[in-house]
Amino acid sequence: MNNTTDNSTNDTTSDTTSDATNVSTVTSTPASSAAASGLLAGKVAFITGAGRGIGAAAARLFAAEGAKVLLAARSEDQLKAVAEEIRAAGGVADHAVCDLADPASVRGAVDRAVELYGRLDVAFNNGATGQPPGPLDALSEADFDHVYAVNLKGAWVAMSAEIAAIRATAGRGAVVNTSSVGALTANPQLPAYGALKRALNSLTASAAATYGPEGIRVNAVAPGTTLTELLFEWDERSPGTVDALNARTPLGRAAEPREIAEAAAWLLSDRASYVTGAVLRVDGGMLA
Template identity: 80%
Template sequence: MDNTSTMETTAAPGLLAGKVAFVTGAGRGIGAAAARLFAREGARVLLAARTKAQLKAVTEEIRAAGGVAEHVVCDLADAASVRAAVDRAVELYGRLDVAFNNGATVTPPGPLEHVPEADFDHLYAVNLKGSWLAMAAEVAAIRATAGTGAIVNNSSVGSLRGNPELPAYGAMKRAVNSLTESAAVTYGPEGIRVNAIAPGSTLTEMIRTWEADSPGLLDRLTARTPLGRAADPEEVAEAAAWLLSDRASYVTGTVLRVDGGAWA
């Protein structure tokens, strides 16, 4: 007689099960990896970026894998576009629970005096003002629908100390850190957590662009990284997913380094 007992097992719910997630810069790199991951972890996702063809491709990929996703074209430098994109998440899914503000732009590496004024202004409009616009719209949507939730901003380890190769980019990301901390203090009493992640070198189109402008940049960054390699975008997305999830329920106002130990 077989005395082996059987036990029904139930798959653990996803990290973001039941949540509606909004992701900017979702057409490629860390943003696309995050959108895929959030959907696998049970979220209904709205992908936002300027790159319609890329958004469509990632959205279709998520759907093909069984996830729920839609996309919207959004220019982070345009206030009306940002508000409309966040409102679209509520129109589609009836609520907003979490948001990952990942979208950003770059300038070529070089010392401060070599940054054209137009490039500085564009960095400000997208990387700083765009984050501020998105956070304001997201807080309003979370407050009006889910009531409580979480926001994660994508910063950079380049914001944590002097940054001679990317001074303007680092300055904008440092300001994002300040906005993150201020928002955490402001909205924590309402149950809205706000954190940031600070990735190190990550294998995205952004760092490949920097490498083309400054040959050897990736090797220099890797040499300063104890883990001895750049991150895959998926590894950075995992940190954002955890901070957005209820498993990080007592974490707010932090800037979490995801840098392979480079800034240790």
């Protein structure tokens, strides 16, 4: 219903052109002083769908909270712009082009984070794709397969690579997946999207149970109506969607992408050290 989308089958190129010289070091500025004591200080973070929407907001926020960030998505122009913005603000950021529908490029992007920064501590699997709105019998098989490849299989591939990297380097860490409130109830307009996000919730719980004994926490955030490209595309195809969703939300408005990123940052931080296997609704009370 509400996640960023930055993946398709059109671009399956891994980024192997960046080098360590592109990674800024934090200088002694008021901003860097704040980052040194931030929520994610000292951590290396990997973020998918980081070119825009919630993913880009998360990249900016995680860097401001002290993390070194590796941004991953399909659009290199968008990734470069966000990474340059972070570096200009005194943060540490680089990028790797990847398509969640291409497992090799996803694994390559995770490897790039370790290559650049020497470790991986946390990961935010935010990248996703949408579907044409409408009843399930109106959805083409090709569209269903694409949503599956990106939103579920892509997340599975990313989690597998991230957990292996955390285990091999930091030893302990955390992963957050972006789900949706549309996975927690009937979703007649986005049935494949909702079903595959619900499957992602199950994958999240299973991973939490599996890797908890190793000190690796796995949680999910379930955004409500959020001002991302996916929402705007849905509203364009079905005018009045945003107004209708806001009418169902006690806070009466849609979330800004940063508001979702704040929840993810907390779940990835040590302040959430006893939270795992959770699906945290960030929905303005929509499902209260």
